[in-house]
Amino acid sequence: MIRLTLSQMRRSVGRLAAAGLAIVIGTAFVAITLLAGNVITRTTYDSIAAQFTGADLVVRGVPADDTALDAVRDTDGVATADPQLMSYQQLEAGGRTIFQGVLAEPTDTSVLPLEVADGNLPEASGEIALPVDVAERLDTTTGDTVTLVRNVLEGDQESDEDAWTEVREQLTVSGTLTDPYGAYSMQGGAAVAPAADVTAWDDDLRAPGEEPVEPTTVLVTLDDGTDVETARTAITGALTSAAAGSGTDTSGLKVVTPSEHAETVATEMTGGDNVIFTTFVLVFAAVALLVAALVIANTFQVLVAQRTRTLALLRCVGADKGQLRRSVLFEAAVLGLVSSVVGLAAGVGLGQAALTIGRGMDLGVPLPATVDITPAVILIPLVVGTLVTLVAALSPARAATRVAPLEALRPADAPSGARGAGRVRLVLSTLVAVVGFALLGGGVAVSTVGGEPSLGLMVGVAGGVLSFLGVLVGAVFWLPRVVALAGRLVGMSGPTARLAAANTLRNPRRTAATSTALLIGVTLVGMMSTGAASARVTMDAELDSRYPVDVTVSTDLSSDPVSVAAGDAAVPAVPGTLAGTVRDVAGVATVVESPATAAQVAGDGVDDGLAMTVRAVDPADAGSVLRSTEMVAPLAAGTAVVPEELSEVWNISDGQTLTLTGPDGSLEVTAAVTDLADSGLLVVPDDLASLDADAPVTSLWVGLDDPGDAASVVPTIQDAVADTEAPADVMGAAVERAGFQQVIDTALGIVVGLLAAAVVIALIGVANTLSLSVIERRRESATLRAIGLSKGQLRGMLAVEGLLIALVGAALGVLLGLVYGWAGAAAALGWAGTPVIVVPWRDVLLMLVVAAVAGLVASVAPARTAVKTSPVEALASE
């Protein structure tokens, strides 16, 4: 039987190859994921190991008091012992600010894994050595000074409001450093300052007299000739007795070698990050494998159908059902194993290639030179790939056992497809889908109307998964109907299309499975892009309601109107050149300069002594940058626009008369409340001049060409503002949009990239189905050619078949994706305002075009085979 199976496999090797490719991609995906996880572990290990390369021993969990450190230092054979101390500090130079980890300089600088690029390591207090890239960003070189801005705790921070004092100190840059081993690449590099300075900065963060509690890690170098093991024992002994003397806890104490230490830390760290990463990516690998399983199942279904005669003959000559089932399963096992091996090899190869390219690109993180092949990397893909293939072949194997011996006697016509699936399946899948969709709707309702976002999201996700399952399992019933409908539409365009449409319906099950494979990937991609688009628009709408202008640059936000109005303080002006600079930033459309002063506000029912910022803007100018001119529609001489929020706080009603009193005079205005979101009143420039003749420009209202470009434009504006060193705040919808847009886009990009594997496999499935059909329909193709079908028409017919299968799958996937994406966005973003339902037209179009093109491409190879069929074959008797 095995010999027979193998010879049968040899005959169908081409047909199996395409199915095998699906498994190859799936297992390669799994292998790469596991390898990437290993690379993360490895990189973490390497970077930690590098931090300690110079040390002979590392003492972990040393009590943070001087007795312990002294005990280590006094141990025989110990040359130096320094605590590993890194303090994060704010450094400023030329208007730029950077948060930087600063390392305490060890006694023996050979312990430092850093190399001096220029200048020296710090030698005296008040010096600092900066990483090369940090020095560049701060635009400083050796000998320049940078400002250290740090906070000192001078009292009890619980009771004393002014306990914290800001201290600014000048530090001299003694030199610049490189990090050749990437020891601190994961911490954003490390600067180095004298140990005493760093310790002092750290101490200042604690209340006076308070001792540090966190145990530290101490790096030890040994005298030449000292045995590491002897020193280890000696240090442990010294520390234990010192601790016994002072009564401190030494439970975490451990003297280890640098590599042991790195291993421990790496496991601690990656036990978390690594597992999350791997699990996340493996979910997508699972989707890809699911799709691969569909392709495999389909292929075997067709192979069994094509072999009906052979199988029946075998039954006639005495093969029992078990033998036939085992024959199919054996074939699947061989295919699965071979494909998995190829996939594993491909995965390892690709992983190694990516690593080599990554090393060449200088990513700032030192990557290992070769992938780390652990038993898991080999076993998991092999086992998973083979199992998936076997499971996928179960149902075709059962179909093989159902072949009646009688079939051997029937004429050798093209096999008719399997009959429709059972009623149980119909009922069950419908039930699951209905319940699922109900739950999905319920989840959305709970989240938006019910105000329970987390519960709603949970119910929604459960509903989504259930309904999708129902839809997929039930696809056999409804998908062919959709294809039939689409086919009828297409069929109107001519006989070739009608032939194609009729062909797709001959094997409803096969067509359904092929389309479903594509539908899975497209649904998920569609869901993600719809969700992202909805999230983006919902957030945009929310931001738009909060900020009237894309970007505002203002200097008056932190000044107190009451003291300004009283003449006790002055509002700092926006530097004169800034407006011009901002206007020149690419992507900025308009900049409106708005002067402001502070004025006392009096009126019926208004609190006494109220002072407010009064801003002026020309109504025409305002219209050019405001998102909605309605906000300033009433703006005219003698009218003050009052933001709704302020009117509520200060009891100002619409139409009320207010008296404004500024440094140069007072003015009666009519209040006009609008939904402008601002921190002060808005008047026309002439009215402001009568309050304060020399009101300085304190804000710039900036309108962008395209708010969608926020991510690239806003940082440039921020840089321009920082360069002036004026205490200006840059705010606005665009600023926040810039932040989260990038997050959403990156996340979407990653997810879609991961789903691409599933889509590619599904497209292979389309090609596979078509080529199997072509083989099966040889005689028919020949007949059609004999009665006048041209080669072009034959190609066209297959192209239409490919298009139909791919487009129906993609279109339904897009539709489902929209529903899930909307539901997901509604359930997840209910808190951020009314969810806006968006169709990401560009993405939808893109998916349909990709599917259409892929459908066409998938038909090319089968069409080439088909047109080779000579019409003579129609006349052949077997």
Place this chain on the structure above:
Amino acid sequence: MDTTVYVPIPDEGTAARPTVTPAVRARALTKTYGRGEAQVRALDGVDVDFTAGRFTAIMGPSGSGKSTLMHLLAGLDSATSGQSFIGSTEVTGLNDKALTALRRTRVGFVFQQFNLLPMFTAEQNITLPVELAGGTVDKQWLGTLVDTLGLGKRLTHRPSELSGGQQQRVAIARALIAQPDVVFADEPTGNLDSRSGAEVLSFLRRSVRELGRTIIMVTHDPAAAAYADRVILIADGKIAGDITDPTPESALAGLDALRTVAAR
């Protein structure tokens, strides 16, 4: 008996009957398969004319080259050397596009295995060639065909719902729908019982007599050949005889003569 003639055809046979235009002609038609040792001369310099408006049967022992001759005449396969014509068109030497056009309008086929498209109804199967060619179906001609072939009640049925004889009648209608110059049939009754076979054969004859078609049919069955106006005998890739107005007996005798020649 009086009609039984066994005469080798003279080389310049056409010149003898210049008044009748042959629908199909072959000149020195040769086809070889394989190379060297394994080379088979399936057709060996065949010259033959088929008169328009006639029903001709081709007979001969198995492997004698009947099917090969038909394939070459119809342009389904390419000749090694020699020429074949349909009307005044030289079929040998046409490219695929021209051959497709030829098959659409001027040639019809009837196959031993019927070869109907299972997903289409009888009517859709019949009209398919015209639609593939982008033409419109001549309703009157379709009606005539359907009436002649007795398919009136079966038009909406799919092939799986038809008997073998009915399927073959649908196939004949399909072959005739485009009013081709000639219809080729390779053992059209090979898969039918004798009654259905007789039915199909009389329909073929009626298409020739009543509808004025030209039919060339390959058959093994002397009784089937008797429906034809003329039988051409073929042996070892060469024309070996010609019987006008055959009867089952004369056809069988012709075949036997071939066998005795071969046995000698």
